[in-house]
Amino acid sequence: MSKATLRQATREALANTSVRSALTRFADSYVISREQVYQHKNFEELRREVARIKQETVEHLEELAAQFAREATRRGATVFRAATAAEAREYIARLARAKGIKTIVKSKSMASEEIHLNDYLKEKDLDVVETDLGEWIIQLARQRPSHMVMPAIHMSRNEVAEVFRREIKQAVEPEISSMVQLARRELRRKFLSSWMGISGANIAVAETGTIVMVTNEGNGRLTTTLPPVHVIIVGLEKLVPRFKDIVPILEVLPRSATGQHITSYVTMITGAVPAIDPEGKYHEQKELHIILMDNGRTRMAADPVFKEAMQCVRCAACLNVCPVYQQLGGVYGDVYTGVIGTLLTAFFTNPQKAQVLQNLCIDCGRCRDYCSGNINLPALIGELRRRTVESKGAGYAEKIIFDKILPRRRLFHRFLKTASRLQKPFVRAGKIRHLPLFLSGLTSGRTLPALADVPFRDLIATPPRPKKKNGRVALFSGCLIDFVYPGIGKAVAGVLAAMGFELVHPEDQTCCGFPAKQVGLMDNFAELARQNIAAFMDIDAEHILTACPTCAEALKFLYPEILAGDREWSQRAREMAQKVVDFSSFVYAKKKELIPQLAPFRHKVTYHDSCHLKRYLRVTMEPRQLLKDAGADLVEMSRPDVCCGFGGSFTLKFPELSNSILDRKLESLLETGAEILALDCPGCRLQIEGGLDCRNLPVKVMHTAEVLARCLASDGRVQ
Incomplete structure (x- = not known):
């Protein structure tokens, strides 16, 4: 199976609406039923015991x-x-x-x-x-x-x-x-x-x-x-x-x-x-x-990484909660389907097909939370990607981006600034609605935000000064906040200043490297990790704050992991990781400094859990409580933690599939009747805001930082 064949198969599967309807109906009822039957059981304890037994096997x-x-x-x-x-x-x-x-x-x-x-x-x-x-x-x-x-x-x-x-x-x-x-x-x-x-x-x-x-x-x-x-x-x-x-x-x-x-x-x-x-x-x-x-x-059992997949009890829970499987059904697999199916295919039936199927994993992490064998399925898919790249090599475009552009920070930033100028013929009212030729799929079912005329790193050259000084915070902005959503960065800076924190934004920081990791280029990921550690190493700050959960996951968990065998950088990665905190968790822990300053945010708001914030950083309550503290009328949507379909490079490889997953998210959002969708992830914002805009739906999307900043700057009204 080739990538082109897989893309065609996904298009055909998406055209079968009856199958998708059946799978999604079952998935919705399954989550409820499962929650009920585990009500008086300790699932975490049970699956740890299953994993222990299987490891002994x-x-x-x-x-x-x-x-x-x-x-x-x-x-x-x-x-x-x-x-x-x-x-x-x-x-x-x-x-x-x-x-x-x-x-x-x-x-x-x-x-x-x-x-x-x-x-x-x-x-x-x-x-x-x-x-x-x-x-x-x-x-x-x-x-x-x-x-x-x-x-x-x-x-x-x-x-x-x-x-x-x-x-x-x-x-x-x-x-x-x-x-x-x-x-x-x-x-x-x-x-x-x-x-x-x-x-x-x-x-x-x-x-x-x-x-x-x-x-x-x-x-x-x-x-x-x-x-x-x-x-x-x-x-x-x-x-x-x-x-x-x-x-x-x-x-x-x-x-x-x-x-x-x-x-x-x-x-x-x-x-x-x-x-x-x-x-x-x-x-x-x-x-x-x-x-x-x-x-x-026995080959799987002897593999130091993939032996973990032997813990599978074939319950298929990973299929039942997978947003991709719900759209595609059996297309996502060979004999065995879904994420675990991809791994079993690699060892039991068709290794070449598994190398292609791994592209379908959106890395939302939901399967890991539901796995009865306590298998870190996304990590195993990541290893399969690494080995696929190692054996087959990266694609031409990936080599250019990850070998030539991303590791060279100045070249990367010049490239983005040049792109912001070249995009002008396609930009209307700050949005890109159509792209030509092979890029047209990116604007199918959603608009794209234009690259900012002035990146955040230039806007924050002189950060706002706090009235009193409670400490110093270093900000890791990440690519989307730096070059697409500088307004989120400005909101973060404003909230921190109101709380009495001095902000520093190291100029030498670059992409967190997660996109390289996502396509299996682990050496490139490690190189970007070293660059970012070096950028923050000598900064005198108590915390390294980021308003992007994907970046937070990379800095806090993945850098120590990818550099574990590097004698020179391993300790530095761990030291940096201890300082990293996401925006909402940081503000929530110190909110006494902020809440009295907020004008009430009198709007009906719903909240979307980004995959990396909930499933990797384990943050769910903090942003919701901050929204309530700001005076928002918070209403929960159904399936708030189901992926929006962005997935970084996933949306480039499978735009129709990404858009189909987005439709489900928008259904949940519109059912609430909320005026505002709050979230903590700029990637999710790109996906959901673009979908709303393309469908002319009157819901405004705001980062939690922007909601809080709005309450500081005015009477909380949204223009």
Whole structure:
């Protein structure tokens, strides 16, 4: 798959409004249901325990695999260690051929999808029938699952009815209960005539040789009990050391997967059991075959970074909350979908495709907060990007920007000043509404702010003097505030002066480097980190303040991380990080100096949580309280913390997708009836303000600093 192919696939997926509607409706209800079922559970504690168990599995993978094989064999099972997908497929085909089996029933198994088992067995003239309702629908429709838990979530009831009409050759109304009855009738015939059942597994217990299956349909148990031959395909990552380790996984799996307290069926299989074959003959002990599959798992477990992905319990929560997946469905993935799917694809199925799919991650961090295995999914995507660039190289435009322009501060700033002059033919009333040729996608669905005639660094050459001196603060402005929104910088300076703080803006500061990190150019990111540390190193200031949460994340968390192995710069990065604070947190902590000076801001205001502020800096309450303290009538929008669709370079690569995510944000905003949208991120402002302007919607977007500055400068009215 090429980048161009992926872009085309995203456009086609966005054109399918019924799929997007189904996915977003489910996502909205899922978040509510999940919150309710975790009400009396400590999710953080549970997922830390799941992660601990899975980490133990990774550390002792071969030992646990051998123990499981021993214990399962001792209880009557035949265990086959499959190193590859081909070995797993061939084992099943040989077994069926040796037994003279022609019809096979299957319950839901992503491992079988991974090895493309159905297609292979069909080539061997075997009749394989999926018995999970969603999987059966997908099989009849000749599609592949678009979700790890709900394979047919992308299909409407009308589409399902049409598939049934075509394949079963009878009239079918698009009514769920009647379609379920039809499926039950058709599938029962298969269960009663099949000599082999194939299933997957959610957990494999090394201590006892037990297989655990978690399902919401009875077909799983019919598959594992009726046929006299049962084959289980289970990946090595499903191993756990002890029987008691089942408990925390069973606690998180249904809650995180579907928002249920518990699934309908939890099936535990320990050894072979009796069976009755399709001819009515009783078998004292059925044949139980367990395929313990590697197919890239030991390679993942041996990788010092990606071994963390082995903590996944396949709950698919990361898909359920991903704003990109909600727009694209199964296009975002291969066999496995979404963010975790991209990582599994890199090791299990198609490494080249994973290198392209990683571009779809918008880095909002929502998946990390919901992950049942406590996996830092965005960080793993970042590492995949780094390795992709390392192996394939950066694109021509990226090389120019990140090798030649960004690291050279003076050249970079001259470039932006030149661009501010060249933009004039496209600017009307401070906005860029249309761009030519290949840049036209950037103004599809939104306007862009013009580059400022005078950057903030020039405006702040003489910062406002505080009436009294409470301390000294250094300001890291970041590119957008410096060159696009100098008004935000002026507002920050005004608020700090009112609070009695002297402001210093080091001239040598440059881009925080996050854009380089986002595309996988970690050496360029490290170089920019060193430049900024050097710019602030000798500044006598108690705090380094920034009004951009992305910059704050870079300075506070990412600089110490990227420079950890650099003997010269590591300590400096940590020292700088200790001083870094975002604007709202700083003002909130010292607001007693400010609040008495504010004129009431008598407006109906709603607030948008930027991804980096909430999910990386963990700041949510502070800006809201400042707005209330300023007298604003604060109303919460639905989904305030869902990404606006900006994502930096993401919006350049996928403008239509970015715009589609923005539409969802604007829906939430307009439902509140607010006059003002407040936020703390200049990137989010660019995205949302541009969308509002393009749609002629009368909502003003303001940074929290601008709201406070307005209350200082006047009676709080907005012009």
